[in-house]
Amino acid sequence: MEKAFNDFEIWFVTGAQLLYGGDAVKQVDGHSKEMVEGMNNSGLLPVKVVYAGTANSSKEVADVMARANVDNKCIGVICWMHTFSPAKMWIKGMQILRKPLLHLHTQYNEKIPWNTIDMDFMNLNQSAHGDREFAHILSRLRKPRKTVIGYWKDEKTLKHIAVWERVCAGVADAQDCLIIRFGDQMNNVAVTDGDKVAFEQVLGYHVDYVQFSTVMEYFDKVKDEDVDALVHDVYFKEYAVADALKDEKSVEYKKIWNSAKAELTLRAVLKAYGAKGFTTNFDDLGDVNVEETGRGFDQIPGLASQRLMHDGYGFGAEGDWKSACLYRTTWFMSQGLEGGTSFLEDYTLNFDGDNTSILESHMLEVNPDIAEEKPRLEVHFLGIGVRKTPTARLVFTAKQGHGVTATVVDMGNRFRLIANDVNLIKSQPLPKLPVASALWIPEPTFEVGVGCWMNAGGTHHSCFSFGLTDEYWRDFAEIADMEACIINKDTDYEQFRKELRWNEMYYMLNKALR
Template identity: 85%
Template sequence: MIKAFENYEVWFVTGAQLLYGGDAVKQVDGHSKEMVDGLNDSGNLPVKVIYKGTANNTHEVEDIMVAANADKHCIGVITWMHTFSPAKMWIHGLQKLQKPLLHLHTQYNKTIPYDTMDMDFMNLNQSAHGDREYAHILTRLRKPRKTVIGYWKDAKTQEHIAVWERVCAGWADAHDCLILRFGDQMNNVAVTDGDKVAFEQVFGYHVDYCPFSTVMTYFDKVKDEDVTALVHDVYFKQYTVKDDLKDEKSEGYRKIWNSAKAELTIRAVLEDFGAKGFTTNFDDLGDANVEETGRGFDQIPGLASQRLMHDGYGFGAEGDWKSACLYRTTWFMSQGIEGGTSFLEDYTLNFDGDKTSILESHMLEVNPDISEEEKPRLEVHFLGIGIRKSQTARLVFTTKQGRGITATVVDLGNRFRLIANDVNLIKSKPLPKLPVASALWIPEPTFEVGVGCWMNAGGTHHSCFSFALSDEYWRDFAEIADVEACIINKDTDYEQFRKELRWNEVYYMLNKSLR
């Protein structure tokens, strides 16, 4: 079990009935307990599985599902039909269930005992029968769920359950997630805007505005000695810093010190509000006369954003609250898996045949977790954008190479669409005159198809990247949220993808009417 998920649990419910007698149900119960113990002891599941017994009639099913809804530790329910469980008895419980659902199609026995199998064995071991009956009612109810098919002891089966558990954890976290907006969206930008009320209805995230006047009350309370300690005891030890920037009389040191004060300010606000993420806007940074008054950020808090992303806070630049929400979930689901995550933005293209790629970066805000350097460089350079045009600190590095996935959510007016694209990060050449953190990637299946599908789907120029996740995570997340998922990978065909976008318009209109 991953320590980050130690307060969560997933419930396991076995479907049965009393048609075959009480002794048969006792065997079902014993087999189920053994299976749950085996899943927990496998070491492959990040969240503990709790066995909640057999459900033998409508009232038992309903009681378990209502209890799951009310239990703050329960983040999802796994159901399995050991024997034949008439599906009409599941209707009321499934209608009331509000937690994520996984249907496990497995069997206690791995193989058929040809030489000894009798009618008693047949009556007891009917997953091939009962799971189809149960799956029918899930489909009839239009119930979102994940279906995992395979022997319960197999690592591959357990890995699919583990992915779903991580997504359930991310889903639970999203429903207890406050994002603070320090400033509004960038003026006239469409894709980062959207309906916050509908977004909370669908995904659970709560997004609030925090005036910069409020931020300044925390800024004024930050102690100079705490800022100096952060600079010397953390920044100068964790990062590569040139000697001239360590000179306390230099402008570079002062800019690093100012960045540290911005970090402590934002941390204090987030902790006090109980927020799990934030957005910034380079046009809203406090007192416009900061050089004279000393009240405000002397430049956008890039270094603070980089370090706060490392600690799991959601972040979106230019007021992009949807990315701040999704980044928090990206990071949360990735805990305990090697690789790293970051907010990124598409910047510029490098046309080079089969190696045509996109430079990913942002002005300052890229998570050092994806750096190929053990100690990123802490540097100070001029940034001439927004309300402040001045020198500012940032971590500079190039990213690791390898395969990852990037994701975004867009508001289409009548629904939300989740878009994810497998990408391959490649080695970048040095950028001596562009002192920012950057990545260079080739979208799958090819640059032309990957970019074309992303753009046809209405994808953003901001996205949330992870080395640790796969498209299975985002498919599960979209299934739980009951939103459209557009996955772009090595198997994607451009024209087929465009057709599916059109089909999806019809599907989601009809699906809504059926409910």
């Protein structure tokens, strides 16, 4: 089990009925316990599965689902029909279930015992029969769920369940996720804004505002000795730092010191509010006369944002609160997976035939978890926003490999999740662009990947992970009952555009029917 998810459980409920007698029910119960124990011992599931019992009647189904709803540790329910379980008895329970649902179509035994099979065996092992009955009522009820099909011991089957478990953990975390905005959206940018009330209705994140005068109250309480310790005991030990920057009399050292104070300030604010993420704004940094008063950030807290992303705080630049929310979930679901995560922005294009790619970066804020080499702590001029001054940042290029990047956009009548498989390639040196960066080619090709992303209304900001796949985002959208637009190696441009039109019709009709 993944330690990060120790406080979570997935409940396993087996469907049966009393038609076949008490002995059959006892066998169902024994088989279910053995299966749950085997799944937990497989080492493939990040969240512990707890056997919640066999349901044999409508009352028993409703009772277990009601208990699942109010149990804080339960983040999802797996249902499996060992025998034929008449699905009308599942109606009330499925109608009240508010936790994510996975329908596991499997069977206790792997092979048919050809030489000994009899009617008793047939009556007991009716998953081929019972799971279709259960699936029918889920479809009749329009119940969102994930369906996993395969033998319960197979690695492939368990890995699909593991993906869903991580997504359930991310969804559960979002229900208790406060994102703080330090400043609003910049320059009237549409794609970074949206309906915060509807967003909380659909996904659970709560987005709030903290004025910078409040931030300054925490800034004033930061002790110089704590800043010194962060600079010398953390920054200078964890990152590659030129000797000239360690000179305490230099301007560069002062800029690093200021960045450390900004980090400690943000950490204090986030801790005080119990927030899991934040946004920043180039134009909202405190006293405009900071060089004279010393009260405020001398530039956007880029280094702080890089390090806070590493620690799992959601982040969105330029007031992009949707990206801050989604990055927190990206990081949370990725815990224990290899490769790292980061907030990124489409920066500039490199047209090079089949290797045409996009340089991903931001002014300062890229998570060092995706770095190919040891990050370098550097100080360079940044001429944007109300502060045009040198500032500290971690500089590196990203690792190569396959990953997925995702974003959420507000379409007015719904939220749309867009995910694109991308391949990170080797970047050329950037001697005059001292920022952290990644270079990637969207799948299936640059033209199709970018074309589909733009047709779907995708943002220039996105949340990237080496460890996640588009299966995670499909599951996430399914649980949230949200539109999902997935772009990968199998995507056809014209078919994708047709699906966007069909989706529009579906959501307009769905809204009208409600």
